[in-house]
Structures are given as structure tokens and as C-alpha cells.
Amino acid sequence: MSHAIARLPDEQLAPLIARYEAAVQARRRHTFIVAAVVLLCIALSSWMGEVKPAVLIANAGRLTNYFWSITPTLRWSSLWADLSEWYWNLDHWLALLLDTILIAYLGTLLGGIGAFLLCFLASANLVKNPFIRIAARRFLEFCRTVPELVFALLFVVAFGLGPMPGVLALAIHTMGALGKLFAEVVENIDMKPVDGAVASGGSWAQMVRFAVVPQVTSNFASYGLLRFEINVREASIMGFVGAGGIGQDLVEAIRKFYYSDVSAILILIIAAVVVIDLVTEQVRHRLIGWEARQ
Structure with a gap:
């Protein structure tokens, strides 16, 4: 038809x-x-x-020539001897790399705690007082706007050389970055538990503890792990300004034209970042999957 x-x-x-x-x-x-x-x-x-x-x-050829210069000579007949010569200072570099990871860990932990405490004050759906909310947001903006290296330079002048300036610099910048992300997570929660907590007579702190935190815990942890990956990379260059970690040996090797040391340290940093990235990625996926099943 x-x-x-x-x-x-x-x-x-x-x-x-x-x-x-x-x-x-x-x-x-x-x-x-x-x-x-x-x-x-x-x-x-x-x-x-x-x-x-x-x-x-x-x-452009100078860049390729530099990478060619820092590539060590490895011969199959004397491979072990060449590797031993290349990584002649491996114990020291591994210790500095561990320092770098610990600097990133402590900076992420302190910054995450600060972000956790401030994100609720910066959330429009929880705080109706515009002065408190705007003050919290502007403070977080200041913390994440100033680069970590600038903070590290200031703390090196104040406290001297060592890991402490790197930890403080990463903590402040992490607090600003995670505070914004945490606040956005809080602003997208289901408000029904919040209304129930308020209607039952709970205080603001109790409302946050029992109605908000259970909804955002896994996302907070996921963002915290992601920030830890970033901070490991950032901590690697904190040594450029004397803030501890393996970056201090790296910049010294670059300045003194110790070509084989430059490539050895770079490979260690890359390997550490890759391993941490793979581990934290699996943890984040498990957290997201756990939240989806709730």
C-alpha cells in the first residue's frame, strides 16, 4: 500500500x-x-x-642532540658493567626519590585536610551567608593561583633548604586545587538527606557529618589520589629551588653537564610516576565502582 x-x-x-x-x-x-x-x-x-x-x-636539532648526548653507551658484551656505571649512585638517588614521594604524600595529606575543612564553607548549597562563602572561595583561589615554585622559594628563604619548604608549598597549592574540586562535588549532592538532618534538629556540623560526608567520600578520595599523582611530579622539580627531593640532584647534573646522570635520574622519576599512576588509577576505579554500587 x-x-x-x-x-x-x-x-x-x-x-x-x-x-x-x-x-x-x-x-x-x-x-x-x-x-x-x-x-x-x-x-x-x-x-x-x-x-x-x-x-x-x-x-630543533639541538634538542635531539641533547637527548642523544644524555643517552648512555650500552654494549651487549659489557651490559652489566655499563648499567653499573650508568647507575653508579643508585642508592643515593633511590633515597632522594623516596624523599620526593614522601614530600608529595605529606603535602597531599595536609592540603587534602585543609581542602576538606574549607570545601563545605565554600559550597553554596550548605552556606547561605555570602561573606563566609566568598571568603572561603577567595582564599582557595589564592592558594591555587600562586605557583608551587613561588611558595617553595618563599619558604626556602624563611625556613632554609630541605624538604619542609616543598611540603608546605605543595600543601598550600593542593588545598586550593582540591578545595575547589571538593566544593563542586558537595554542590552536586542529593539535598534530601540534608533537609532530613536539618528537619530532625541536627546542627550544621551534624548535618555535614551525617548527610553530606557519606555522599562525597569516594569522590574526595578519588580526587585526592589524582592530586597525589600530580604532586609526585611537582615534588620532582621542587629541588630546583632547594626544596628537597631528587630534583636537587637533577638540576645539579644538568648544570654540571653530567649527561649520564641526567638520563639516569629522569628514568627513575618517570618510572616512579608511571607506577604511582597505575596504582592510583586502579584504586580510583575501585572507589568509583564502589560508589556506583551503593
């Missing part, structure tokens, strides 16, 4: 076609304007940053 396709009269179809074509033209204009703005921003950024493609291309 055939079905006839209804066709609008030309006097009704023409205005619809005209509106459609006008909408298409407007969309194209918007796309062109956005593309032009993006290209303009790229051009201005390249000009202000003195990005010169010709210089980049002309000197």
Missing part, C-alpha cells in the same frame, strides 16, 4: 526555507567569528611570547 507524501504549498514552504537558510547563514557567521577570534588570540599570544617558528625549526 503506497503512502502519499504531503507537500506544503509553495506560499507556506517559501518562508520556512528562507528562515532555515537565514539560520544556516547565521551559524556560519558565528563559526567564522569564533574562528577569527581564536586565530587572532593565537597570533597575539605568539607575538607577545616571541614565538618564532623559523628559530624553532632552525634549532
